[in-house]
Amino acid sequence: MSITPLPPLDRRQAATAVLAAKKRTGVRWADLGKAIGMSTEWTTAALLGQHPLTDDQAATLGSALELDAAVVEALTLPPVRGKDVSDSSEPLVYRLQEVVQVYGSTIHELVREEFGDGIISAIDFELELERVPDPKGDRVRVTLNGKFLPYRTW
Amino acid sequence: MSITPLPPLDRRQAATAVLAAKKRTGVRWADLGKAIGMSTEWTTAALLGQHPLTDDQAATLGSALELDAAVVEALTLPPVRGKDVSDSSEPLVYRLQEVVQVYGSTIHELVREEFGDGIISAIDFELELERVPDPKGDRVRVTLNGKFLPYRTW
Amino acid sequence: MSITPLPPLDRRQAATAVLAAKKRTGVRWADLGKAIGMSTEWTTAALLGQHPLTDDQAATLGSALELDAAVVEALTLPPVRGKDVSDSSEPLVYRLQEVVQVYGSTIHELVREEFGDGIISAIDFELELERVPDPKGDRVRVTLNGKFLPYRTW
Amino acid sequence: MSITPLPPLDRRQAATAVLAAKKRTGVRWADLGKAIGMSTEWTTAALLGQHPLTDDQAATLGSALELDAAVVEALTLPPVRGKDVSDSSEPLVYRLQEVVQVYGSTIHELVREEFGDGIISAIDFELELERVPDPKGDRVRVTLNGKFLPYRTW
Amino acid sequence: MSITPLPPLDRRQAATAVLAAKKRTGVRWADLGKAIGMSTEWTTAALLGQHPLTDDQAATLGSALELDAAVVEALTLPPVRGKDVSDSSEPLVYRLQEVVQVYGSTIHELVREEFGDGIISAIDFELELERVPDPKGDRVRVTLNGKFLPYRTW
Amino acid sequence: MSITPLPPLDRRQAATAVLAAKKRTGVRWADLGKAIGMSTEWTTAALLGQHPLTDDQAATLGSALELDAAVVEALTLPPVRGKDVSDSSEPLVYRLQEVVQVYGSTIHELVREEFGDGIISAIDFELELERVPDPKGDRVRVTLNGKFLPYRTW
Amino acid sequence: MSITPLPPLDRRQAATAVLAAKKRTGVRWADLGKAIGMSTEWTTAALLGQHPLTDDQAATLGSALELDAAVVEALTLPPVRGKDVSDSSEPLVYRLQEVVQVYGSTIHELVREEFGDGIISAIDFELELERVPDPKGDRVRVTLNGKFLPYRTW
Amino acid sequence: MSITPLPPLDRRQAATAVLAAKKRTGVRWADLGKAIGMSTEWTTAALLGQHPLTDDQAATLGSALELDAAVVEALTLPPVRGKDVSDSSEPLVYRLQEVVQVYGSTIHELVREEFGDGIISAIDFELELERVPDPKGDRVRVTLNGKFLPYRTW
Amino acid sequence: MSITPLPPLDRRQAATAVLAAKKRTGVRWADLGKAIGMSTEWTTAALLGQHPLTDDQAATLGSALELDAAVVEALTLPPVRGKDVSDSSEPLVYRLQEVVQVYGSTIHELVREEFGDGIISAIDFELELERVPDPKGDRVRVTLNGKFLPYRTW
Amino acid sequence: MSITPLPPLDRRQAATAVLAAKKRTGVRWADLGKAIGMSTEWTTAALLGQHPLTDDQAATLGSALELDAAVVEALTLPPVRGKDVSDSSEPLVYRLQEVVQVYGSTIHELVREEFGDGIISAIDFELELERVPDPKGDRVRVTLNGKFLPYRTW
DSSP states (O other), rough: OOOOOOOOOOOOHHHHHHHHHHHHOOOOOHHHHHHHTSSHHHHHHHTTTSSSOOOHHHHHHHHHHOOOOHHHHHHHOOOOOSSSSSSSHHHHHHHHHHHHHHHHHHHHHHHHHHOSEEEEEEEEEEEEEEEOOOOOOOOOEEEEEEHHHHHHHO | OOOOOOOSOOOEEEEEEEHHHHHHHHOOHHHHHHHSSHHHHHHHHTTSSOOOOOHHHHHHHHHTTTOOOOHHHHHTSOOSSSSSSOTSSSSSHHHHHHHHHHHHHHHHHHHHHTTTTTTEEEEEEEEEEEOOOTTOOOOEEEEEEEEEOOOOOO | OOOOOSOOOHHHHHHHHHHHHHHHHHHHHHHHHHHHHHOHHHHHHHHSSSSSSOOHHHHHHHHHOOOOOOOOOOOOOOOOOOOOOSSSTTTTHHHHHHHHHHHHHHHHHHHHHHTSSSEEEEEEEEEEEEEETTOOOOOOEEEEEEEEEEOOOO | OOOOOOOSOHHHHHHHHHHHHHHHHHHHHHHHHHHSSSSSHHHHHHHSSOOOOOOOHHHHHHHTTTTOHHHHHHHTTTOOOOOOOTTSHHHHHHHHHHHHHHHHHHHHHHHHHHHSEEEEEEEEEEEEEEEEETTOOEEEEEEEEOOOOOEEOO | OOOOOOOOOOOHHHHHHHHHHHHHHHHHHHHHHHHHHHHHHHHHHTTSSSOOOOOOHHHHHHHHHTTOOHHHHHHHHHOOOOOOOSSSSHHHHHHHHHHHHHHHHHHHHHHHHHOSOOOOOOOEEEEEEEEOOOTTTTEEEEEEEEEEOOOOOO | OOOOOOOOOOOOHHHHHHHHHHHHHOOOHHHHHHHSSOHHHHHHHHHHTTOOOOOHHHHHHHHHHHHOOHHHHHHSSSSOHHHHOOOOSSSHHHHHHHHHHHHHHHHHHHHHHHSSSEEEEEEEEEEEEEEOTTTTOOOOEEEEEEEEEOOOOO | OOOOOOOOOOOHHHHHHHHHHHHHHOOOOHHHHHTTTHHHHHHHEEEEEHSOOOHHHHHHHHHHHTOHHHHHHHHHHOOOOSSSSSSSSHHHHHHHHHHHHHHHHHHHHHHHHOSEEEEEEEEEEEEEEEEEETTTTEEEEEEEEEEEOOOOOO | OOOOOOSSSSSSHHHHHHHHHHHHOOOHHHHHHHTTOOOOOHHHHHHHSSSSHHHHHHHHHHHHHHOOHHHHHTSSHHHHHHOOOTTTSSSHHHHHHHHHHHHHHHHHHHHHHTTTTTTEEEEEEEEEEEEETTTTEEEEEEEEEEEEEEEEEO | OOOOOOOOHHHHHHHHHHHHHHHHHHHHHHHHHHTSSSHHHHHHHHHHHHTOHHHHHHHHHHHTTTTTTTHHHTSSSSOOSSOSSSSSSSHHHHHHHHHHHHHHHHHHHHHHHHOOEEEEEEEEEEEEEEOOTTTOOOOEEEEEEEEEEOOOOO | OOOOOOOOOOHHHHHHHHHHHHHHHHOOHHHHHHHHTOOHHHHHHTTTTTTTHHHHHHHHHHHHHTTHHHHHHHHTTTTOOOSOOSSSSSSSHHHHHHHHHHHHHHHHHHHHHTTSEEEEEEEEEEEEEEEOTTTOOOEEEEEEEEEEOOOOOO
């Protein structure tokens, strides 16, 4: 019976290998984004398994991170969205969830007043993270930018 | 046996009454924020039960919304954070949760690289929502702005 | 202390009242759709609390169903999407969920092959239900029609 | 003690191997369906582990996809329905679930009015997926076609 | 503002009223089945809210049980299947669930061997319960009788 | 450090090996039951890991199925009841659960009327599955036969 | 429309009334057991809604506790087993659950060794609670006494 | 890179090895208890991973059970309490949980009456299991013996 | 049929009334503790429903808080421990749970090293909360003080 | 195809190796803390995977514990907070959770009275564990010390 040619790594294992390589090489997320001409945020998400990467993008990132060929190949697999590398009990991620719990109804009401019946797209969507210097302690500004999608009626 | 003087309304019921009064009076969230000198977003969250309101703030908002005295009194109760008026299966709120699921690890990694070991505060925190005109369909920009808090070591 | 003017009914109670009125009056969902110039499916969903209704639409439907004024007013409240009148253990609804469990990956793969990385919108979306006569037993054809939304890259 | 002759792969692993082979060979789901004289949708579902495949069907599909003999053998195992390759937090699959949450009661009521007390079969059932060209963005039409099954009384 | 004419009782409340009336009148489930020409089992299930009852059936059962008019009317509402009057932690119901847990795979395998790929219908289905005298303690025989439904291929 | 002599297979793995061997050898469940003088149903359940098998029974079944010695030894381990080989989202097993959800209260009430306060044993219990020919489509009759156990009072 | 004669109290409400009456009258559980000729433990469980009470038993207990007629009537309703008056997060009840978690496998193994394949009946079952004086602090001895039920084979 | 010297087995694997060795050697739990001068019940629980064992105890038990050195070493690891070798859906363990559900409130009330505000310790606790001969079928007596701990006030 | 004399309020409702009265009267938790000669922390917990209060304690606290007689009576009911007035998604309470998640294993290991096999009692337990002035922002010190309870062996 | 250079151990496996090495070497948590100039509590938490360790800290601790190089390297990976080595059903950890359930509302109210609207930081936080000698049995004092963070308003 022959040996089955299964892909040697999946996207989650590739993300773990990327984190290890990033520590080893000292390259920064912003450098990786520039290498493929994409934003830092999108590139980070893609390397963590949340977006697809083309063969060219994977090869370029593989060179920058000195990744093994098997990891580069795994980076071209379909993304595994929704289940994150970070656990929901991870303290930083939990606080983002708390923001949704505390301010979800506020965002809902403000969108309903301003735009009408619809949602903020999580697909036609951009995320940006910036450091905001502050004498009382620097701050993190996370910008969620999504297209308003009105409910179709028919 | 005497009748117990329980408070006539809780914060959730007050939030429901606020939404009904807002529809009846046609006042906007931004107007309510201006009336008490606070941002639109904080004021909306407070009226929906997520933040405390002083007696003065509640009275001013009560006048603007033509609220009954019982509702005004209920608005001064402690907030009931964490459980939102909106359900987590509500489509707009779900998409915010999906953003946390898809981008939580990305935000975690970018913060770890830029700031080190710590979290984004959901307490020393501001939220802003803006309409971004776009010829392909206007967009919603939600800005999360929280202080970076480094883990204490001892 | 004055009595708080809470809205007398919410959207779920209005949906229950609509079902009772529909049985009493014998009017059909298609008739109700025609009365407001909308499809049968959208109108049914709206009356069951899943879509907003304007004051005019609610008034027209209220006349057709001989609804009480309090129910008509409740029909103009914001929709309460996501939590259905039917329970998920309801046998017909469960089988729809089973279809998603069994065929979800198939739909995902076929969309990925044909359209690329993205989703089927549940917002820019139409639903149609038809009876398909069949000598071996009539069939139900449910058509889900949603816009393909490609993932934005940035 | 002898080595136990366990089957080398299960249906889920076979599905993973099929996806890898499909990427490698560039063959399309529709071609695979034609190769065994079945619809694209049924064939995709079967290769993803949701339907049984005969020895002949597995052999034909194995040739088209250049599958290893161990994968071909695994494709003839009983299906593993209900637990999908895709996770329920996968964004495309979640939107299908949201459709069931939002429109489940609507479908239930329309079936009850038109057919009486019963369900839509998920067994005597066909699924079809089509691309619908649209100048405002192409659309996906998913057709669910199930036999109406009336409740037996006795 | 007029009073909303909501139905005074739902099917679950009607079931509770039926149980109280059955205790008061001493009538047996078998008598109630005979009164409407249906089996004991179907009639019990219908009175407990699991099947629809026509106006005539409800009136006949109402007479036999000396039910109030409001209860009779509630019995004609659509059934509320899936959520039982009994809790799943109720010891008798729990043991039925245990039977499914212990013997579910056995039934699945035996059906697959004998009938092929398909399911036992829970819709085209009859239930019968009999007392089986036994010197070592009488037994309960519950017969589940459902049509085999083969999976459609297309 | 010596190698720990752990048992090479557990009951679940043995069940998987049995299913593979049954397919390979073409032997039927009924034949296996006859080989050890037990019913088809009990034997199937035992081979699927739900009942204990003696050394003799395991050896006889091992010969009939041409099982490896390691599998035969694993068949003599204690049963792993309650967690089935089949998942609860498996469509056939789900429909059995639906029967418990829909008819659980009916069975409870009929037992209470006929026998008094007690339960149907799932231990002093037999299961039988038969094919019932029917011109409109053959049916499956599953007979649950359990001793009535009255609650002890003290 | 006439008023529906629903039973004024259910078993849980009756249990609450019993606890209040017990505090008011100062009667002890043991006294109540003696009044109906049953053990303290069974009587307590029955008054808390876990066992049925005859009309005579309920009347006797009602006299001892000076219960209102509506409570006495409610005590004759069928028991509501499985869902306790006490919550599972109640500290005393949690420790009983912990005992099952920590010692469940031990009890299972000891029964399997001594009795063979079977269970300890929770139906043909008695519970006894005693105070055990101890100079280091008195102890509680809870005795569970259930019939061994061997698995039937067939 | 050197090989990490991880412990070859954990307590759960050791428990599995103990069960296999016990079957092979035919030694009884009572013999094992006597070998280390502890009760049968405590010894069984300890060997199943619920209590710590000293090096001496592990060595003595290892000899009696002819255990491999790796298993003996694993037996000296800290206990893994709370998660049992037996699953909670295991029928015998489930019935113990049912006893807590049905009689938890009874035990709570009887302790509150007899001892006051406090709990039964699950730490200063002993368990004993005995066979009780009975002409109608032998019974199992499980004695739970825990110190009463009064709530501290301060 | 007479009216059932149910207690007018339960412990949770009493806690809500206490919070309203505390706001109205401006009395502090420390004052209430002094009034009954108990610590601030125990008294707060007791008034929030987590500990029993004697008739005298309830009367004294009722005078201080100007409580209605019905609330005072409710305060003497048994405590309802385990389910808190605060929700677990409440941000302050959640952070306490996070402390248990992050430091639970640390506390476990340190206790095991220092004391041996056992637990920290949550019954023979005191809680103290203090304000710790700090130039960088005042701090909260919560002291958990519980008796070490060694596991009994037998 | 080359072999992927995945990190040989993760933080949880490193924690397990640390516990084994600690038993082997007999070193105490306090010694380990002193070796890197940190508190016993922080060092224990860090070695159990809850805090980051620098290369120097990991090397020093590796020497003290005679750890393999692969374990030392794994100790420098990012922490895996939130999911503990100890299970939540572990008896000692459960009692800490019970403390949060029973006293969470008390801590919340006392903080609200003393500090106003805000939380106790779990990030700017210290934990200390001490043995408190007591003639009635030594006690454990766990001190939680977190900065009060007031809610920002804007």
